[in-house]
Amino acid sequence: MSTLPKKVLRQMIVDGGFKTADDIYAYLKDMFKDALQEMLEAELEVKLGYGKGDRKNKETENKRNGYANKTIKTKYGELDINVPRDRNGEFEPIVVPKNKRDISGIEEKVISLYASG
Template structure:
């Protein structure tokens, strides 16, 4: 699921009877997008507060189970491996 959440499309999907929850649910892409944005902010803060030289080092994919279903999440990594997402 690589699409960004689109409110108008979500309303149309709901009107068409698409599920709110689940793998292809209307809210799943929004929760994924919000979670990834929060992780990006969290790693930025981690790197700003790190005493040792450190930087971003790509991301890894993890499957997350949530109330709306499972989805793939891109979790950022840092070079020193000290970033632990909360």
């Protein structure tokens, strides 16, 4: 059973201009990286209690403090991601835990979440 509806898959093929299996693989790798990056951003937003640039709802002294570059291993190969940081150093990402570089196995879950919106 497919995780993505056929209509979504066909649209991805048209939009992506896929010609080979390698094209699909590269697309999935990029989609996974983008979804992972957004999940990290959402985790920090929940931790801080306010969205990026939303100063009026900020109820904490802690704030965003840039990014740390990290290379992780997945079944799609190595990916370079930017892990958001907070000023107080309290942010502990769940999707890509600190000091963990191999996150193989979560790809299907992330792509499924990405596809469902």
